[in-house]
Amino acid sequence: MATAASEHGTLIDGLTERLGAAAVLTGADDLEPALTETRGLYRGRALALVRPGDREEVAFVVRECARAGVPIVPQGGNTGLVGGGVPDGGIVLSLARLDRIRHLDPVNATITVEAGCILRAVQEAAEAAGHLFPLSLASEGSCRIGGNLATNAGGTAVLRYGNMRELTLGLEVVLADGRVWNGLKGLRKDNTGYDLKDLFIGSEGTLGIITAAVLKLFPKPRVRVTAFVGCASPGRALALFERLREAAGDQLTAFEYIPDFGLEIVLRHRPGAVRPLAGRHPSYALVELSSPQADADLRGRLETVLGQALEDGLIADAALGASEAQSLALWGLRESLSEVQRFEGGSIKHDVAVPVSRVAEFIETAAKACEAEMPGIRVCAFGHFGDGNIHFNLSQPVGMDRDAFLAEWARFNRIVHDIVHAMDGSIAAEHGVGLIKREELLRYKDPVALDLMRALKRTLDPRNLLNPGKVIDIGGPAPSAIAGLMEHP
Incomplete structure (x- = not known):
């Protein structure tokens, strides 16, 4: 035997x-x-x-x-x-060796790429053809399209262009039995049955292995303008977002939120970082407007809205990037925020989403709840304000033992996720479920939805061989426990 x-x-x-x-x-x-x-x-x-x-x-x-x-x-x-x-x-x-760009159709505004293509390479191929592929992430120089699809990646431009699901027209997928589903059609209308691609986008490799995709392209922006704005509260930042959305429509490409603590640790730990405004403010917004029309007066529009907001007391201060270099420097403050948190000790991280109308309320409510639970805890709630996705991270109190703080992860999960759930939000916005949130789904996901997910998994992967134990557990030949939870040093 x-x-x-x-x-x-x-x-x-x-x-x-x-x-x-x-x-x-x-x-x-x-x-x-x-x-x-x-x-x-x-x-x-x-x-x-x-x-x-x-x-x-x-x-x-x-x-x-x-x-x-x-x-x-x-x-x-x-x-x-x-x-x-x-x-x-x-x-x-x-999938790293599957890194070919198979076809770019400028008239159909699509690009067909293999799953191993690095995101930046796809962005560059689109730009070389006079188009834009808008997905933008901090890891875009190393993350690959297959992983972006498997996690339904979002990033900083979801407000204008949507996440990976909205950016995808077709897929090629290897199924659990080795058959290949060829759904590589660049169609914007196709009502010949179920939209199968959406089963695999966001499934984290548990239903099939994505090998290629047809992605949407957009007109390349010819004009961009960036502003860094100081506000008195998340609520004021949300009110500013409403004004900008009304004034700029889909020219409002990004609206990112940064708390005072977040900016201060970037200034403390990022070499060359410069304070963008004269004073300190409780809340900040990083705003970008863009347009494919070379004559669009975006600076004038943004200055008008910000000027009126300043006059009304809605904002306290604002700075516009006067050049491409200055705009990139403003974006650098936001993009380095995730990285610098590690210099402040242990960090308990949450990637959550609530309706945009409740995002300010969520930040304030969750911050108060966590601060009441542990005096001295430092809330670093930042992220994609314009689409409701907040990275609600918690840095340890100064002087507290790091391991002792991280041992409280489950307790703060319950506090934060209960608030998210009460606001009809999601405990997994753009990073996925993986292992760390699998058990949390059992508490917060609709039971019928969980049953449907298990049924799909059993149908497409009845032997539980594709990334078993991730997202949803269906039993069967379950893997043994992976070595325990440990925070990155």
């Missing part, structure tokens, strides 16, 4: 014979980068890191793993934040 080890050896030998030794890696040094994600919350284990070079090789790997009953964890740039790409045995299937 064959042992599991011999069966695994046979699988590895078969994969090596087809793909080549350079594409099937089993050494500890080769596996190490694939065992953890960016934040280092979990550490996993794997039999091998497999790097197929095209769709057919991906399908072959999936078929062979299905035959052997070996789980597969797909990975792109491995920039995830919730444990969704951490393996627990089985094969790590890297």
